[in-house]
Amino acid sequence: MGVEFQVTFDSADPGAHAAFWAEALHYALQPPPEGFDSWDAALDAWGVDPEHRNDRSALTDPDGVGPRIFFQKVPEPKAAKNRVHLDLRAAAGVPPEGRSAALEAERDRLVALGAREVNRLEPDVENDLCIVMQDPEGNEFCLD
Known part of the structure; x- marks a missing residue:
């Protein structure tokens, strides 16, 4: 049995970063949770402050084959060459x-x-x- 995994990027701007990789990989932004017609509706219901709505983003493979790609906001800029790419x-x-x-x-x-x-x-x-x-x-x- 295989292990399910996702690839995570630290990011200054998760929304824009996810948009680039969605196009690059032919992926899609992860849809909002069941019961919500948009991410804004879900975030409103969960009480997420507007200033934190770009703290994370995720992509999924439309074919359901590739891993989920997750983007999380971090305060520090990228400082060195990636060890994994x-x-x-x-x-x-x-x-x-x-x-x-x-x-x-x-x-x-x-x-x-x-x-x-x-x-x-x-x-x-x-x-x-x-x-x-x-x-x-x-x-x-x-x-x-």
């Missing part, structure tokens, strides 16, 4: 001759959403092309 398999199944174009197209889409390219690791005898990126809050991830 996501690899977005943007060219999985693409033949070698189309791999570069597929990764560059995904890079361009993510840059338009607020990411930035950090490095490009060219293919060699052991490794395929990899584009190292950062999300809008500076968290590293790879396109491969």
Whole structure:
């Protein structure tokens, strides 16, 4: 039996951070709890102060396969390189001759959403092309 898990990001702006990753991963914002037609209605019912309504956000895989992604507000900024990062398999199944174009197209889409390219690791005898990126809050991830 497998262990269920989620991926958690510390964040300065959980709502905006979640919106970026929802687009990047083709995920959806987690719907409000049953009985509520919106998150605002749920937060009102729970008495959450308006200044704390962006303290957290979550994403779910619409296909129900991938892990939940959770964003929690933290006061300190990101200070160092991530020890763990996501690899977005943007060219999985693409033949070698189309791999570069597929990764560059995904890079361009993510840059338009607020990411930035950090490095490009060219293919060699052991490794395929990899584009190292950062999300809008500076968290590293790879396109491969």
